[in-house]
Amino acid sequence: MKKLSLLIASTMLSATALAADFDLPPLKDQAQMFVVGTVEIDGVSYQKLSHSQLVNDAQIATRSLKASQGLFAGDMVKKGKLSYVERVSGSFLISGKNSAELKQAAQAHGLTVKYTVSNKAIVLAPEGKELTAILNALKSDSRINVAKLERVSQRMQPE
Known part of the structure; x- marks a missing residue:
């Protein structure tokens, strides 16, 4: 019985060490998403997302102005860090x-x-x-x- 529990414990430890060695790719939807503003839908606040990262202050100002202008077809939103991109x-x-x-x-x-x-x-x-x-x-x-x-x-x- 001791040998069986020792075998199980060593297998679990080696599996977690092996899993830590691999870098898992980020989820497809959330891989390159950046928050550009917030929008309210049905009384719930959502984060408005974009695929491209901001590079300079002019782009930040333009992006925040566009995000504050509202919600349009094709925009991507999510409720929080653990929610799905919609x-x-x-x-x-x-x-x-x-x-x-x-x-x-x-x-x-x-x-x-x-x-x-x-x-x-x-x-x-x-x-x-x-x-x-x-x-x-x-x-x-x-x-x-x-x-x-x-x-x-x-x-x-x-x-």
Whole structure:
């Protein structure tokens, strides 16, 4: 019994020493991401990310100005250090009384209807529009019960 426990302990120690010798590559999404600002979505503060690193003070000022201008389709966000990186798609899920009212509401806000079923619809914002302003406008519309901004993560993808 002593030999078995000694064998198990030595195997565990050698495995941890071997694992410490290898440098594991960073996760694909978070390998080259840099925080460029914060943005609030549904009352939750997210960090806005970029792939490129800042090089000088002029780029820092330009990047912070762009980050403070809002949230656009294609932007990448995450909640904190341990959360997944999510890409903002520019689509919204909206729910209301019926599909006819949802189509009218989408048209009133300048959105394109991609898909409707029963009392739910997926709508797409025009390219280059600020998404948090559209989200707030959709939430304040009396024809819409629920409005959510789509954020796509690779949470379910194999690594």
